[in-house]
Amino acid sequence: MAEAAPGVATPAPSFLRDRILLGRTPREYLRAQLTPFNLVAAAILAVGLPLLVLRFWKGLGATTNLSQTAPWGIWIGFDMMTGIVLAAGGFTIGAAVQILGLERYHAIERPAILTAFLGYVMAVFGLLADLGRPWNIIQALFNYGTASVLFEVAWCVMCYTTVLLLEFTLPFFEWLGWQRFLPALRKALIALTVLSVIFSTMHQSALGSLFLIMPTRLHPLWYTPTIFVLFFVSAVIAGICMVIVESTLSHRVFADRVKGKHVDVDALTLGLGKAGALVTFAYFFLKVQGVVDGHAWHHLTTGWGAWFLVELLGFVLLPCLLFAYGVRHAKVRVVRIAAAIGVLGIVLNRINVSIVALNWQAPQRYVPSWMEVMVSLTLVTIGILLFRWIIHRMPILSDAAPADAAAQHRRRA
Amino acid sequence: MTYDLLSVYPAKALEYLLGAGYLVLFVFFWRYVQGGAKARARAAARTPVPTGWFGLPAGVHLHPGHTWARVEPDGLVTVGMDDFATKLVGPLPVELPPVGASVLQGEAAFAVTDGARRASLAAPVDGTVVAVNTAPPAPDDPYGAGWLFRVKPPRLAANLRQLLTGSAAHRLLEDVSEGLARRMNPELGLVLQDGGAPITGIARTIAGDDWDALAREYFLS
Numbered sequence: 001m002a003e004a005a006p007g008v009a010t011p012a013p014s015f016l017r018d019r020i021l022l023g024r025t026p027r028e029y030l031r032a033q034l035t036p037f038n039l040v041a042a043a044i045l046a047v048g049l050p051l052l053v054l055r056f057w058k059g060l061g062a063t064t065n066l067s068q069t070a071p072w073g074i075w076i077g078f079d080m081m082t083g084i085v086l087a088a089g090g091f092t093i094g095a096a097v098q099i100l101g102l103e104r105y106h107a108i109e110r111p112a113i114l115t116a117f118l119g120y121v122m123a124v125f126g127l128l129a130d131l132g133r134p135w136n137i138i139q140a141l142f143n144y145g146t147a148s149v150l151f152e153v154a155w156c157v158m159c160y161t162t163v164l165l166l167e168f169t170l171p172f173f174e175w176l177g178w179q180r181f182l183p184a185l186r187k188a189l190i191a192l193t194v195l196s197v198i199f200s201t202m203h204q205s206a207l208g209s210l211f212l213i214m215p216t217r218l219h220p221l222w223y224t225p226t227i228f229v230l231f232f233v234s235a236v237i238a239g240i241c242m243v244i245v246e247s248t249l250s251h252r253v254f255a256d257r258v259k260g261k262h263v264d265v266d267a268l269t270l271g272l273g274k275a276g277a278l279v280t281f282a283y284f285f286l287k288v289q290g291v292v293d294g295h296a297w298h299h300l301t302t303g304w305g306a307w308f309l310v311e312l313l314g315f316v317l318l319p320c321l322l323f324a325y326g327v328r329h330a331k332v333r334v335v336r337i338a339a340a341i342g343v344l345g346i347v348l349n350r351i352n353v354s355i356v357a358l359n360w361q362a363p364q365r366y367v368p369s370w371m372e373v374m375v376s377l378t379l380v381t382i383g384i385l386l387f388r389w390i391i392h393r394m395p396i397l398s399d400a401a402p403a404d405a406a407a408q409h410r411r412r413a
Numbered sequence: 414m415t416y417d418l419l420s421v422y423p424a425k426a427l428e429y430l431l432g433a434g435y436l437v438l439f440v441f442f443w444r445y446v447q448g449g450a451k452a453r454a455r456a457a458a459r460t461p462v463p464t465g466w467f468g469l470p471a472g473v474h475l476h477p478g479h480t481w482a483r484v485e486p487d488g489l490v491t492v493g494m495d496d497f498a499t500k501l502v503g504p505l506p507v508e509l510p511p512v513g514a515s516v517l518q519g520e521a522a523f524a525v526t527d528g529a530r531r532a533s534l535a536a537p538v539d540g541t542v543v544a545v546n547t548a549p550p551a552p553d554d555p556y557g558a559g560w561l562f563r564v565k566p567p568r569l570a571a572n573l574r575q576l577l578t579g580s581a582a583h584r585l586l587e588d589v590s591e592g593l594a595r596r597m598n599p600e601l602g603l604v605l606q607d608g609g610a611p612i613t614g615i616a617r618t619i620a621g622d623d624w625d626a627l628a629r630e631y632f633l634s
Contacts, residue, residue: 103574264581277446285435292427324446 090116
């Protein structure tokens with residue numbers, strides 16, 4: 001806009017063209033959308049969205065393999081448990097920047113909060129699909145079942161999603177150019193961060209506490225009376241790992257949005273890797289302690305034990321050592337690989353706890369139907385598409401909105 | 414499920430051993446993870462990384478307005494113009510703050526002047542000026558003999574967090590080099606500068622008598 005050559009008529013500013021279509025006409029914009037990634041995403045949505053309709057029309061029985069003995073499927077184990085734990089980057093980085101004063105991580109705070117927000121929204125959608133009668137969720141809030149862990153979980157999901165929404169309004173209003181609200185919101189950010197730490201701590205651990213009433217249903221290698229501590233510590237690991245993976249990807253994929261911003265992603269990655277090394281080291285010992293505490297070590301020689309060791313050694317100890325090696329020798333690539341393994345490890349842990357090792361003695365094991373898998377895949381795809389749509393438009397990877405930055409540049413020139 | 418009720422003492426012993434083992438191993442683990450930091454710092458100090466046109470030694474903290482700060486062993490901070498700023502304005506007189514004056518990070522602290530035209534530069538840190546360099550300017554050594562003044566910093570740690578070091582500082586210099594190359598020859602892009610490093614007084618070469626406006630743009634003043 002500002003660089004228009006003399007003699008060429010500069011079109012009048014238009015919200016739709018400048019802010020939504022990224023300065024292109026609708027026809028140009030649509031043509032630019034024809035990419036292999038978008039075609040795959042469209043194919044997934046074309047199958048998944050009708051399946052979601054089918055689930056609400058015909059019910060859970062028609063679309064899922066859930067039963068009275070296996071009421072928790074991948075919509076809980078993957079969409080909910082994994083979606084929430086991978087959203088932990090929001091409060092981890094928020095706390096580091098706003099509360100611990102580690103200002104240099106400010107550059108990755110907004111992407112982390114955005115990921116957390118979308119993770120929670122997608123988890124809520126997954127949950128609504130999983131609940132038999134989703135409209136009854138209001139009962140969980142206002143029946144005051146204070147002895148129930150689910151009561152805590154329900155309140156935390158609602159409250160923290162609201163907090164994330166409020167945190168997200170800052171870049172959103174900057175994008176819309178609503179300057180009037182920004183000073184108040186910026187001031188409120190520290191309060192919101194405190195709230196996000198409180199609700200996340202409660203929520204992440206409460207998801208683990210759900211398993212406290214199933215000491216016989218959950219395999220002894222995974223069950224421990226302190227499972228909520230493991231859930232919280234692993235959430236911190238997931239937060240750190242996700243932020244490393246995501247800042248690597250977003251600074252590569254969206255390189256044009258961070259050009260000239262002097263963000264030293266490598267130094268931030270090494271700093272996060274150090275934190276990752278320390279937390280995974282502690283988590284490893286907590287996991288072992290859980291086995292010793294539950295007198296479950298004789299299970300280690302069984303098939304279950306082998307699977308447990310895969311998780312413990314391959315996806316906790318290995319990333320821990322890789323983090324340590326990468327940080328000591330300043331090898332950013334190694335730290336990134338460790339973070340990727342760390343993310344997979346936490347996903348594996350949540351799926352193990354809530355699907356694989358749950359009902360381990362049941363005669364009939366739950367296997368998800370293709371429709372359940374497809375709906376989960378659809379939710380992940382929607383999350384990625386939303387993330388990309390927002391990051392191309394709103395000031396997420398940089399602080400000032402692109403339009404504002406251009407205006408500032410013009411004023412200065 | 415077999416539950417070894419009788420083995421409670423061995424089990425407890427194992428738990429305590431595990432707890433103690435964790436603490437002991439953590440010491441070594443922490444030392445291992447941290448140990449690299451010093452080695453890296455030493456290696457970085459030994460090998461200055463070349464930055465194309467404009468040099469930048471290790472241990473120098475750069476302000477985006479192209480002034481630098483270096484913490485001296487006695488706790489004072491030496492301040493100067495970076496290689497880019499020095500080459501941009503060329504050999505011009507510098508108006509320094511008097512000894513005893515206070516400077517604030519990001520606020521104008523000194524200026525290069527040429528008759529009526531001047532461009533001021535920001536102080537990279539807060540502090541009280543305790544010494545100024547009265548020696549003749551040394552454009553060939555902007556980070557050594559070309560230092561400008563020394564300050565006693567009251568809040569150094571907070572100030573240093575706002576400054577660029579290492580690869581971020583190098584990137585700043587690379588970006589201005591690139592921007593400068595485009596200004597010199599906007600049509601050709603990256604062709605001209607393949608031949609050699611720029612001479613001093615670039616601003617005057619590009620903008621003529623409006624050199625001060627160009628300088629102010631880069632000095633963020």
